[in-house]
Amino acid sequence: MTVSTDVAAPPAAAPAPARATRPFYWSVRRELWENRSLYMAPLIAAAVVLFGFTLSALHPRNFHFGAMALDPAKRDALAVLPYYIGAMVIIVTGVIVGAFYCLGALHNERRDRSILFWKSLPVSDLVTVASKAFVPLVILPAVVCVVAVVLQLIMLALNCAGLLLHGVVDTPATQIPLFDIWGVLVYGVFALALWYAPIWGWLLLISGFARRAPFLWAVLPPLALSVIEGLAFGTSYVSDLIKYRMGGFDQAFTVHAAGKYMIGQPQIDAVRFLSTPGLWTGLAVAAAFLAAAVWQRRYREPT
Amino acid sequence: MPSPMPSIDARGLVKMFGSTVALAGVDLKVEEGRILGLIGPNGAGKSTALNAILGLASYKGDLKVLGLDPWTDRDKLMADVCFIADVAVLPRWMRVSQAIDYVAGVHPRFDRAKAEAFLARTDIKRSSKVRELSKGMVTQLHLALVMAIDAKLLILDEPTLGLDILFRKQFYDSLLNDYFDRNRTIVVTTHQVEEVEHILTDVAFINRGRIVLTTSMEDFETRYCEVMVSPETIAAARALGPIHERQVFGRGILMFDSVDRAKLAPLGDVRTPSIADLFVAVIGGPGSPAQGAAA
Numbered sequence: 360m361t362v363s364t365d366v367a368a369p370p371a372a373a374p375a376p377a378r379a380t381r382p383f384y385w386s387v388r389r390e391l392w393e394n395r396s397l398y399m400a401p402l403i404a405a406a407v408v409l410f411g412f413t414l415s416a417l418h419p420r421n422f423h424f425g426a427m428a429l430d431p432a433k434r435d436a437l438a439v440l441p442y443y444i445g446a447m448v449i450i451v452t453g454v455i456v457g458a459f460y461c462l463g464a465l466h467n468e469r470r471d472r473s474i475l476f477w478k479s480l481p482v483s484d485l486v487t488v489a490s491k492a493f494v495p496l497v498i499l500p501a502v503v504c505v506v507a508v509v510l511q512l513i514m515l516a517l518n519c520a521g522l523l524l525h526g527v528v529d530t531p532a533t534q535i536p537l538f539d540i541w542g543v544l545v546y547g548v549f550a551l552a553l554w555y556a557p558i559w560g561w562l563l564l565i566s567g568f569a570r571r572a573p574f575l576w577a578v579l580p581p582l583a584l585s586v587i588e589g590l591a592f593g594t595s596y597v598s599d600l601i602k603y604r605m606g607g608f609d610q611a612f613t614v615h616a617a618g619k620y621m622i623g624q625p626q627i628d629a630v631r632f633l634s635t636p637g638l639w640t641g642l643a644v645a646a647a648f649l650a651a652a653v654w655q656r657r658y659r660e661p662t
Numbered sequence: 663m664p665s666p667m668p669s670i671d672a673r674g675l676v677k678m679f680g681s682t683v684a685l686a687g688v689d690l691k692v693e694e695g696r697i698l699g700l701i702g703p704n705g706a707g708k709s710t711a712l713n714a715i716l717g718l719a720s721y722k723g724d725l726k727v728l729g730l731d732p733w734t735d736r737d738k739l740m741a742d743v744c745f746i747a748d749v750a751v752l753p754r755w756m757r758v759s760q761a762i763d764y765v766a767g768v769h770p771r772f773d774r775a776k777a778e779a780f781l782a783r784t785d786i787k788r789s790s791k792v793r794e795l796s797k798g799m800v801t802q803l804h805l806a807l808v809m810a811i812d813a814k815l816l817i818l819d820e821p822t823l824g825l826d827i828l829f830r831k832q833f834y835d836s837l838l839n840d841y842f843d844r845n846r847t848i849v850v851t852t853h854q855v856e857e858v859e860h861i862l863t864d865v866a867f868i869n870r871g872r873i874v875l876t877t878s879m880e881d882f883e884t885r886y887c888e889v890m891v892s893p894e895t896i897a898a899a900r901a902l903g904p905i906h907e908r909q910v911f912g913r914g915i916l917m918f919d920s921v922d923r924a925k926l927a928p929l930g931d932v933r934t935p936s937i938a939d940l941f942v943a944v945i946g947g948p949g950s951p952a953q954g955a956a957a
Contacts, residue, residue, distance in 0.1 A: 380767060380769065381767055385763070385764050385768050386768070388763075388764075388767075389760075389764055392756065392757075392760050468753070471751075472747075473751050473752065473753035474751075475718070476751040476753065478717075479716070479744065479745040479747075480769060481737050481738065481739075481740040482737060483736075483737035657736075660713065660718060
């Protein structure tokens, strides 16, 4: 038996030995319990895409009169197109879900006063806010990737089944470069999550700040600022900044000229993305917003 | 025998909301192993004081809870403090099983088996969501979670508000029989003083942001007495300096502070008042001649 010398024995009944805890892990799980839309919405979007795709894949026109008659490059592009569209639908759904998640994350607990329960547990405000920021930065992108990959696999299976039904073999529809697409998908989804980090941070901050209508608080002030700026100075720095943040994400890729094939093939360009100052200023701003959200949750009275 | 470190030690606690004074210098010391009832009218500052103790509200003055400053060390403090608020604050979307998993996952002193055993005595289903439970069941669930935590200090803010009488009785019985031991400290606020009276070891009255009276129950019983007098003897009784007087069925009931019972016995029936009676006498209900006399 070993004797611990650095722990003074308490006089009366010793308290039960403290168990190891994982506050961050359980806080993230808690977010998934509360916000089932984080995975339900992408799944429903995938189901909608599949429904549409099934209708089109089983339609004979697509094989006999459409894609087959075209030149090979265009045929390939056309065959891949639905896979990109499917992934885009899931990604856009993910962004919308992420925005609404952030707007509710620190708001709902105040509205239903459950914050008093959360604060009665030994979980710091830093861990709480970090777990909520973790969702749009890591959980949601991972969900989007998994759902999109599974969606594309099912699309491919349906495509093959449809082709077999019509006795067509050796078409570009069976030669989809899925691994290339997945590389672009995973890189793009996580790059987008990072690029939007200041938006997630802003929405989380407003979520904790607004007593009601966090959506309006998040959207109207930037809008008002850009309108006032335009009217007063005739400039558009604010609206340019917003546009840049919303759309500047294309710097993660080099897109070869789309030309006549309707879509360009996005090429991963991590070097360009990582050397974009906008990424790093965005992350710094996101960190500042999150720090303010932590400060606010800690020091604002929950009544 | 006071322990070296009181569970709660507040000195000159002040809290303002704008120009409204919520706490006007609260002094309160609660030793380990006591059950303190904090009694006061609405707006007296009960919840504000508890929020300060729990690290939920800022304050001016000195406050140590289990030796920690609750405002700066809330998350550390919460490993040893449990709290049931005046409203059902369990998140309505949560399932019972999730609540148990979560608390087990984040609380170092949570004993899952204890919580399960307590829940087994109720009708609460593990798969139910909190929103599907009755108000009484939500409180039972919260109590099950809290009682399974080996905490040093338990704060109850109107824990039985809106519950029917059976639940209220069960609540305090469970608290006393299954939870309390001499190493734990409990602070409870409630409007239903008579329901907690028998479990308290100490009582503190709070009014207008100040503690106007603190006493242990032993002192309370020796110090205060009430005598019911007929109109003939009322003048003699008044001469002894009652702190409060009220009329019931044409007879006067006079309350005395630290007056020899032997002197009162000839005037009528002498008995120990209830906390509620003393509360009315001290805080000053209608007809009180001695508002703040015991402060």
